[in-house]
Each structure stands twice: as C-alpha cells, then as structure tokens.
Amino acid sequence: MTTPIVEVEGISKTFGKTVRALDNVSLEFQPGIIYGLLGPNGAGKTTLIRVLTTLLRPEAGRAMVAGVDVLADPKAARQKIGLAGQFAAVDGYLTGRENVQMVGRLYGLPMAEATARADEVLGRIGLADAADRQVKTYSGGMQRRLDLAASLVGRPEVLFLDEPTTGIDPRSRIDVWELISDLVDGGTTVLLTTQYLDEADQLADRIAVIDEGRLISEGTSDDLKETVGGAVIELSVPADRQDETMEALRRICQAEPLLHEVTREITVPAPDGARTLTEVVRALDAASITPDDIGLHKPSLDDVFLSLTGRPAEADAGDEAAANGSNQRRRRRRP
C-alpha cells in the first residue's frame, strides 16, 4: 500500500460554544480514487472540506494532503489542491474564459498557458460555446460547471468538490460524473461531498458517512451494504394490516423492521436472502395479508443510512432535492 493521499486525524471544530460541526473525525484514503463524503444537511461535510482546503482551522486534529501538513504549511498545501465550493464563486461581469484564466494565473501559470488551459477545461466541461459570454448570462447550472472548470485549471493533485452536482440537470449531471471519473483515470484524487446516496454509490470508490459531525461509517459501497446484511426485503401492505405484518417480520427476520413514515414502505434485513423472503410470503399468505408490493433487494445506501442513524437520509435532504427538481433519489432501488 502506498501512503495515503489524504489523512485526517481527530479533527474537531466547534462553532460558537455549542455547534459541534466536526467531532473527532478521522479518515484516510489512497491516491487515485474518488472518495465520497455522504451526509444530510448540517452533517459537517462543508466544514471538513474547508479544513482540508486551508480555509478553516480546527481546534484539534491533524490533516495531511498530498504529503503536506495542511495546518502547519497551508501555503504548500494550496499548491496541490483544487476547490469547487458548495456555491459557485465566479465573477458575473467576466466572461467564462476570463474567470478560468484568472484562476490559472493565480496558480502561477504564465498568461499563454493559462489561456490554453482555460480553453481546454472549458471544452472538457461543455462550456466552449459560452466561453466568451459574461457569466451573468449563464444559467445556475452553467455557473456551477464553470466553477468546477476553474478548480481544474491548476491541475491539482487532490480535487475537493463540495456537492458538485447540486443544481445541475440530470443530463449534465451524468456529464459531470464522467468528467470526474476521467480526471481520476488521469491520476487526480477527488474528494466530493454529496447528499445523494445514488451519487455516492455510483461514483465513489470509498464512502464516509457523517452525521452531526461524527463519522459513523466508512468503507466501500459494498462494505457499507454489508453492515446491513446480505439483503433487504422491502414491502408494502394495506394500512390496516401493518401491525400484524411488522409482528410477523420481527419474528421471522429476528430484526426490527423499519416503517417509512411517508411512503408506508417497510424494510427489514433478510438474513437468508431468498429463503427468508419465501418464509415471509408464506406467513403473510397464511394470515391472508396480500402485499401491494414485495421484493428482495441488495441493500442500498438508503438502507445503510437508515440502519446507521435510525432515520432515513432523505428526511433531511429532501427539501433541497425537491427544490432542485432533479436528482431525486430512486424509489425503486437497483438490484
């Protein structure tokens, strides 16, 4: 194993006296991967990114990025990183190209190279046609993509992306995913935050789940799903048969089933997979309960979050996702 490219040890950050934004967070990962930071609103994702990008000093802990101690030598760290923050930091009265060029020059590139790099990243991110327009004429999603372009211009070793696809339409979102994957193929390491479980699932090689400032789980998507068990039964039954069903599931699966408040869907780990499902179907049949819907799934990150925190992730993230009109979490889960 090579040395980790990012190494976080015991980082704590409190705002004011009471808001514990980060509580003794430790994690590390290898170069050349996409590392996903997953958590609901207020979990501390942005705070951790701000610490790692030298914008915020924690009161305790240590952080190494690309071999540089971020807290002891922030200047050297800045040479190695790129940041696209949660909100686009672009100048409306400059053109797209001028925005990216300026960041390139501030990375120390000579004018000609900054221009060439700007054109390259703008083309890559699908903004070549808009490069000469003032950014105030860009849509919100275009501005976010421009912000992403600006973070790439210095060829950073480690790229920090705070919710890179929030506010981006579904098609462009796939483009951004592809771009991020390409970057990683080219040797860049990416740490990104997301509230979207499917995004972390599809994009990230490793995932850290944080909630209320604490790291509650860490590993590959499969590792995390293991924590829930091999498989999950998901079913819905008429409301008047709900209690009976829950009771039966408790007995058969030897675990507490979870009832989704809104959708009335019940999920429960199935220790023996298909065999457990068969048993459940028989039991329901014997009690003459006809499920509206029943199925066996590999656990998704929804289930992981649910089992780790005892509440669904989307209760927190739902408002924003709905407001965006896109990026809705799949209700039907992938097998």
Add this chain to the structure above:
Amino acid sequence: MTTATAPSKPGRVAASLPQTARDIAVITQRNLLRNVRLPQLIILSTIQPIMFLLLFNYVFGGAIGGTLPEAAGGEYINWLIPGLLVQVAAFGAGQTALGLAEDLSKGVIDRFRSLPMARSAVLAGRTFSDLIRNGFVIGLMLVVGFVIGFRYQTSFAGLVAGLALAMVFSFAFSWIMATIGLIVKNPEAAQQAVFLPVFPLVFASSVFVPTQTMPSWLRAFADNQPVTVTVDALRGLILGDGALLPGNTVEGQVLLSLLYAGAILAVFVPLSVRVYRRTVN
C-alpha cells in the same frame, strides 16, 4: 508584501516578490474590468460628487464667497475644488469596503484563499484598482471644475502635486475601508459602515467652509484631523500660502498629511491583512 510568519521549511512555497506583484496585477485587472463592464457603477459614483460640486458652488457660493481668504481669488469654486477632491478621495475609498464585502459574501474570497497566491494580493489589488478608479473620478471633477470657473492660483506643478497628495490620501483611506469591509462582511452593512468614519471627517473639516466659525471644541478636532490637514495642504499647493490658517505653511501641511497617510498605512495594512487571514465567512 509577503506575510509568511513561520520560518521556511523544505517544501514551503513562499510568495516571491515577482509573484506577489503578478498576483496583485491579476486582481487589480479583475477589479478594474468590473468598472469597465458595469459602467453604470462609475457613472453613478461620478455623478454624485459632481452634483455636490454644482450644488455647493451655486447654493453656498454667494453666501460664503465674501468670508474666504483672499487667496481664493474671490471665487468660492477655487476654495471648494481642493476640498471636494479630498472629499471624493474619502468617499471613493469607501468602495474598497463594499468591493471586499461583496467578494466575501459571494464566496470569491474563499476561492482566492484556497489558491497558492500571495495573501496580500487580494487586498492590495483591491486598493490599487480603487486608487485608479478614484483617480479617474478626481480627474473628471477637476474638468467639470475648470468648466464652471475653477482656476489654480499658484502653478501647474502645484496643481499636480495637490492631485498626487489627494491620491495618496485616497490610497491610505482605502486600507481603513478594507479593514471595515472585512470585519462587516455583508455588503449592505458595509455600505452603512463606511459612512461612520467618513461623514464626521468630511463635514467637520475645512472641505466646504473655513473652520473659524465652528465652536472651539469642534475646531480643535476639525483643524487637526487628516481630512482638514490634507485639504489645507491641497489649498496651499493650489491657491498659495494665503489659503492657510495663520501660522501654517504649505510644507508643514503637506508633511503632516503625508505623516497621517503613513500612519494610517502602518496601522491598517497589517491589520487588514491579519483580519483577511482570519476571516471565516
């Protein structure tokens, strides 16, 4: 200009002087482009002082004209222009607070702070671009002044020296405003906050009227504060010794004004850089 505090370690990249200069140039250019692309900004900020100039000249000119020192040549406009140049310098410097607060609230400063650029460049670039902008407004004021009758009474060199002094004052004031902008952070609040120091300094001064008629407690402040000192220095340079209070000399006022500017810079450059480095939005 670099602000490295820890001793150099291996792998440490200290901002070299050429890099600092380049970063300042990049930021200055960015800020100036805003004035070019949003010309209404500079038009509006020019109209206001010109309106001041016209109103004060035609409304108060007649009433005040007779009480002026002879050096004014009997014309209020001659007395008013040096004062208004300094007033424009002071109000124009307020833009520094606004510009920084806007960058802070839009997250642009976060981006800058995550880049391997010279730490001082964001502030220096801002104060330089505001200096250039204020120079433009001051020049325009002077042109309008000439059109409505202003004439310097000493020499062209005296006029140029006076303009240069107004620019030095403007630059020093910009650094006070930079500190205010960084502390206040919010652009609307910054707009209000800049008036707090500027209004008393501009009105309790010799900008519009001689200080002789002010109550003695106010005069003690008015005669010695930086705006009056600078305005008097400009008047000495542009109108001659006769425009000064008895006992004051042109050289003395110019020196005092430069000392004020130097003292302001000595306090507020390091202070604002310090606040900038700690600013967390």
